[in-house]
Amino acid sequence: MAERVFMKGTEAMAEAAVRAGCRFFAGYPITPQNEIPEYMARRLPEVGGSFVQGESEIASVNMLYGAASTGIRAMSSSSSCGISLYSEGVSYCASARIPMVYINVQRGGPGIGAIQPSQQDYNQATKASGNGGFRMIVLAPDSVQECVDMVYEAFDYAERDQNPVLILTDGVMGTMMEPVVLPPMKSDEELSKCREKFLPRAIIGHPLGQQATCRPGSVGGGQEEKNIAASKLYKSWEKDIKVEEFMMDDAEIVFAAYGISARISKVVIRELREQGIKAGMIRPITISPFPYKSFENLDFARVKGIVNVEMSIPAQMKWDVEYAVKGRCPIKEVLRSGGQLLTNNQVMDGALEFIKEVL
């Protein structure tokens, strides 16, 4: 087994990207994700890659569009209000079916919000990261190890689907240091094989221009055909849904949480079990596509209620949970916002209050 190293979430994600073959990074500084571009600025030249600090978020995301169009593995990162500025570029990438990866290390919101952690961008990430109704695979890690593993596999999803992939994490995971096992470095051989698949991608003016696939939307016609093809892709993601069902076999109280909130809930669930309360959790690992079936198929004769834990006010993921639960049991919100961190005790207190009501 590979050695475990002690790393900060942001730096671990940056190293994972390099090991996955990322050779281009463009970004613009914003707390709490600055260590990603800082790390990339130092690391990418060592492996023959390029780092650019864009003059803005808008410039950066469009550089990403350009770089990824050539078949090179390219990534960017930002945080909440910075991610809002990515909207146009991401939408163009989705329209042109560009295989790029980006990371949102969430901070408080809306607006400039707070520089402290939050989970305030769930709806933006899963429902509308830009105009036009496109969708993306969105991965939500709950540990530094998962941050690493998800960045590593995100490039494979992006290339397989020819579509952007988003890692939705937060300032806790980004700033926290934890032991982690890093994945192996992909060889140049493996990477050139990936690139070969992209040879027909050429821009206007190139002899292969007629086959160009990297032009957005209706440039060259056929917007509706492109939307139909994209829609087909989104439907095919049913097979890619990832969900952790934790202590769910006999659970009467079901926690619904992703990312940092799920990690905290897990500790609370263990404590509740020690007190004889049958608690469990459904943790969406892909928040898009969302594991609706895990909630739809709950045995509501047994399940007495759902505790929806998020670092967001108002609750956001709760909409997806409600959509699947359809009023068949009560849903309790345990929320923090504005840069306030959830702690084990706060989740426990909120859960116990609810348990008294429903059990």
Added chain:
Amino acid sequence: MERNLMIAGFGGQGVMTMGKLLAEATAEATDLNVTFFPSYGSAMRGGTANCFVVISDKEIGAPVSYNLEDLIVMNGPSLHAFLPNLKSGGNLFINSTIVKDEIERDDINIIEAPVTQMAIDIKNERALNLIMLGVYVGATNAVPEDVIIKGIEHKFAAKERLIAPNVEAFRIGLEIGRDKSKA
């Protein structure tokens, strides 16, 4: 068993370094789960700095806690801000060179060490944090002492001459911590 520690003081007292060294050394030398979480935000020179270290043999949830087993305060403002977060029966470590306040709680263990002055006395002013880390490890046995010594050797690998004086600073603290825990 999970152990939540908060370290708080002035920027420049080595608060972050102390937490990171403890956490990193634990991660490298043991199989325990460990997290290090620094406070971040608009900071200024001489302003406050704090961080959290959680060590556990189980999965760790939140890397921050307001129900602490251990609290290390390196300056006065930190004492007032964070003492309410120390749980009953918890350990309060005080840099008594700087913090002279009367502690009004009688449900906690108080371990005082004048680490700023001690660091000056051994002509290693910057090692006040390592002395305090020694006091902490000596009093709590949160991790074996060898784990930290290995961590110090690792940290100063590129500046070998600094290893011995910093290990010495840590050992001085260790003795104090052990004596206080016996008392």
